[in-house]
Amino acid sequence: MSDLIVSKWLNTKDEISLDNLRGSVILVYVFQMLCPACVIASIPQANKIQQMFAQEKLQVLGLHSVFEHHDAMKEQSLIAFIHEFKVKFPVAIDKASVSRGIPQTMEKYSMQGTPTLLIYDKVGDLKLRRFGHVDDIELGFILGSLLS
Amino acid sequence: MSDLIVSKWLNTKDEISLDNLRGSVILVYVFQMLCPACVIASIPQANKIQQMFAQEKLQVLGLHSVFEHHDAMKEQSLIAFIHEFKVKFPVAIDKASVSRGIPQTMEKYSMQGTPTLLIYDKVGDLKLRRFGHVDDIELGFILGSLLS
Amino acid sequence: MSDLIVSKWLNTKDEISLDNLRGSVILVYVFQMLCPACVIASIPQANKIQQMFAQEKLQVLGLHSVFEHHDAMKEQSLIAFIHEFKVKFPVAIDKASVSRGIPQTMEKYSMQGTPTLLIYDKVGDLKLRRFGHVDDIELGFILGSLLS
Amino acid sequence: MSDLIVSKWLNTKDEISLDNLRGSVILVYVFQMLCPACVIASIPQANKIQQMFAQEKLQVLGLHSVFEHHDAMKEQSLIAFIHEFKVKFPVAIDKASVSRGIPQTMEKYSMQGTPTLLIYDKVGDLKLRRFGHVDDIELGFILGSLLS
Numbered sequence: 001m002s003d004l005i006v007s008k009w010l011n012t013k014d015e016i017s018l019d020n021l022r023g024s025v026i027l028v029y030v031f032q033m034l035c036p037a038c039v040i041a042s043i044p045q046a047n048k049i050q051q052m053f054a055q056e057k058l059q060v061l062g063l064h065s066v067f068e069h070h071d072a073m074k075e076q077s078l079i080a081f082i083h084e085f086k087v088k089f090p091v092a093i094d095k096a097s098v099s100r101g102i103p104q105t106m107e108k109y110s111m112q113g114t115p116t117l118l119i120y121d122k123v124g125d126l127k128l129r130r131f132g133h134v135d136d137i138e139l140g141f142i143l144g145s146l147l148s
Numbered sequence: 149m150s151d152l153i154v155s156k157w158l159n160t161k162d163e164i165s166l167d168n169l170r171g172s173v174i175l176v177y178v179f180q181m182l183c184p185a186c187v188i189a190s191i192p193q194a195n196k197i198q199q200m201f202a203q204e205k206l207q208v209l210g211l212h213s214v215f216e217h218h219d220a221m222k223e224q225s226l227i228a229f230i231h232e233f234k235v236k237f238p239v240a241i242d243k244a245s246v247s248r249g250i251p252q253t254m255e256k257y258s259m260q261g262t263p264t265l266l267i268y269d270k271v272g273d274l275k276l277r278r279f280g281h282v283d284d285i286e287l288g289f290i291l292g293s294l295l296s
Numbered sequence: 297m298s299d300l301i302v303s304k305w306l307n308t309k310d311e312i313s314l315d316n317l318r319g320s321v322i323l324v325y326v327f328q329m330l331c332p333a334c335v336i337a338s339i340p341q342a343n344k345i346q347q348m349f350a351q352e353k354l355q356v357l358g359l360h361s362v363f364e365h366h367d368a369m370k371e372q373s374l375i376a377f378i379h380e381f382k383v384k385f386p387v388a389i390d391k392a393s394v395s396r397g398i399p400q401t402m403e404k405y406s407m408q409g410t411p412t413l414l415i416y417d418k419v420g421d422l423k424l425r426r427f428g429h430v431d432d433i434e435l436g437f438i439l440g441s442l443l444s
Numbered sequence: 445m446s447d448l449i450v451s452k453w454l455n456t457k458d459e460i461s462l463d464n465l466r467g468s469v470i471l472v473y474v475f476q477m478l479c480p481a482c483v484i485a486s487i488p489q490a491n492k493i494q495q496m497f498a499q500e501k502l503q504v505l506g507l508h509s510v511f512e513h514h515d516a517m518k519e520q521s522l523i524a525f526i527h528e529f530k531v532k533f534p535v536a537i538d539k540a541s542v543s544r545g546i547p548q549t550m551e552k553y554s555m556q557g558t559p560t561l562l563i564y565d566k567v568g569d570l571k572l573r574r575f576g577h578v579d580d581i582e583l584g585f586i587l588g589s590l591l592s
Contacts, residue, residue: 033478034521034528040484052285072524077478080516084478136284137200143285144292182329182373182380188336220376225330228368232330348581432580433496433587440588 004028004063005095005104008075011082012090016061018120024057025146028118030065030094030106033073033081035114041133042115043085049139050089056147057122062091065106065114070096121146152176152211153243153252156223159230160238164209166268172205173294176266178213178242178254181221181229183262189281190263191233197287198237204295205270210239213254213262218244269294300324300359301391301400304371307378308386312357314416320353321442324414326361326390326402329369329377331410337429338411339381345435346385352443353418358387361402361410366392417442448472448507449539449548452519455526456534460505462564468501469590472562474509474538474550477517477525479558485577486559487529493583494533500591501566506535509550509558514540565590 003018018026029046031038043062050060066073075093082091094103109118112131119128119142128134128142151166166174177194179186191210198208214221223241230239242251257266260279267276267290276282276290299314314322325342327334339358346356362369371389378387390399405414408427415424415438424430424438447462462470473490475482487506494504510517519537526535538547553562556575563572563586572578572586 034524036483036529039480048285069524069528072521077516077521080478080513084513085480137196137288137291140285140288140290141292141295142288144289144294145296146292147289148293148296182376184335184381187332217376217380220373225368225373228330228365232365233332344581433492433584436581436584436586437588437591438584439581440585440590441592442588443585444589444592 004061004092005108006063006092007095008093010075010079010091010093011062011087014090016090016092018124021059022124023122024059025122025143026059026061026118026120028061028063028120030063030111030114030116030118032064032066032068032114033078034069037133038115039085042117043087045133045136045139046089047086049143053143053147058143058147060089062087062089063094063105064091065094065103065111065116066096067102067106067113119143119146152240153256154211154240155243156241158223158227158239158241159210159235162238164238164240166272169207170272171270172207173270173291174207174209174266174268176209176211176268178211178259178262178264178266180212180214180216180262181226182217185281186263187233190265191235193281193284193287194237195234197291201291201295206291206295208237210235210237211242211253211266212239213242213251213259213264214244215250215254215261267291267294300357300388301404302359302388303391304389306371306375306387306389307358307383310386312386312388314420317355318420319418320355321418321439322355322357322414322416324357324359324416326359326407326410326412326414328360328362328364328410329374330365333429334411335381338413339383341429341432341435342385343382345439349439349443354439354443356385358383358385359390359401360387361390361399361407361412362392363398363402363409415439415442448505448536449552450507450536451539452537454519454523454535454537455506455531458534460534460536462568465503466568467566468503469566469587470503470505470562470564472505472507472564474507474555474558474560474562476508476510476512476558477522478513481577482559483529486561487531489577489580489583490533491530493587497587497591502587502591504533506531506533507538507549508535509538509547509555509560510540511546511550511557563587563590 009016046060064078094105096103117130117134121127157164177190194208212226242253244251265278265282269275305312325338342356360374390401392399413426413430417423453460490504508522538549540547561574561578565571
């Protein structure tokens with residue numbers, strides 16, 4: 001399992017690495033703090049998933065992949081966002097590319113925008129890479145399949 | 149797997165029996181057509197599940213278990229309800245008891261009211277008997293577990 | 297102001313007549329108890345309006361205009377519906393026509409179906425006759441205009 | 445009518461002053477771009493009001509009153525927010541106080557937080573100052589009263 005390319009982790013004391021989380025199902029919510037669908041739909045869903053499955057071998061992560069308005073969504077703004085939106089899971093900052101357009105993880109995975117959801121199974125295989133909000137029933141179904 | 153006690157099946161040409169459905173996950177949505185939570189939340193969810201998982205070994209059934217206002221929810225009204233709410237799955241009428249209060253399947257399963265959701269796994273074991281509407285993520289999770 | 301053509305009033309001790317309500321703004325929610333949009337959107341809105349404006353010169357009425365599935369939505373079923381959906385305002389039964397298709401008030405007002413909302417101002421002029429659910433902001437705006 | 449205390453107007457070519465808008469009903473949506481209730485409920489409502497009443501003598505304004513996380517919600521971030529959330533009405537930046545805690549308009553009006561809605565009638569009297577999201581029906585009612 002190749003890892004996320006991250007400049008910094010927030011909201012966590014531990015070093016996070018997808019490899020170290022092997023054995024758990026991992027959801028990576030790729031978002032921008034000024035993306036309406038992320039803020040209105042995906043981050044609330046991520047918070048809910050994190051609470052509902054706290055007892056399961058499941059880890060929710062955020063990945064802040066800024067590909068536009070870079071100056072508007074810097075680390076200091078993201079920290080306030082995490083606080084205000086009561087995000088309790090670790091959030092990574094996707095590493096900027098030299099040219100400062102699309103960040104490196106977003107480019108590596110050929111993501112089309114935000115929100116995007118990545119889901120890895122317990123052995124680290126990428127089982128879902130979906131652009132756009134994922135329906136609750138479908139998401140629950142995927143998690144039930146991967147955790148059983 | 150003990151079966152539902154039914155006076156009549158609607159919305160189906162086939163004879164339905166839980167035993168004959170063995171091999172499929174079965175959801176039985178127990179409802180009354182004049183129960184607000186059933187009409188506003190559970191029946192729309194049942195319709196959605198039926199469409200989403202049409203390709204899976206999953207069968208959605210309705211069970212109309214009238215325990216109050218019996219004269220208001222007779223077969224003729226139920227038939228119109230099924231038509232108007234675009235219910236596409238088979239619906240059973242829970243068999244009235246002699247005393248005409250709680251119908252027989254509802255009594256047999258000690259249900260507390262409607263909506264109630266029963267879920268059987270592929271070998272016919274009852275895995276869920278829940279009074280009240282079931283959250284979409286949780287329901288998806290259960291289905292993912294049972295179908296994988 | 298010509299009146300509704302009614303076979304019976306339910307959920308009220310008083311005789312109701314639009315003429316006798318002159319001086320109040322009157323909302324008539326025309327519905328069928330098995331019409332999904334009525335049950336999911338319009339009746340809850342009607343209940344909310346009735347509670348919000350209890351102190352105002354405003355009267356909410358229901359009109360049960362059955363134009364299909366007549367045998368499925370008889371008085372006894374409607375009484376149970378009113379109880380289960382916690383309808384607190386008077387509900388009239390639109391008088392059946394001889395041919396038993398479209399009932400008489402529905403025909404008189406050339407309504408296209410249910411839900412339909414009729415709104416009369418304080419002097420009894422019909423200010424709105426709208427087929428389909430009315431948006432909350434727009435409805436509030438109309439009431440604010442007519443009550444000020 | 446005393447005016448807003450503003451350091452800068454965004455999203456407008458014209459100079460905005462409440463006094464110059466006399467003759468119109470004015471809604472001032474006081475918000476912070478990282479306040480969840482503002483982003484999820486109030487800004488979408490403001491956008492809707494602005495579209496619905498484009499033909500009426502009604503002006504929607506935003507007031508960005510930052511009282512916490514000041515470094516996270518600077519002008520550059522607000523400009524991106526306005527773009528991403530498709531805000532089409534003028535937005536003022538509430539003028540910071542010397543001590544940099546609560547900004548000046550927020551203090552002058554003794555606001556308790558965000559979202560807050562201020563509504564002025566056509567002659568410039570403040571008719572509503574409400575902390576928290578305002579229900580659609582109630583808001584429509586107020587607008588109907590003030591515009592009729």
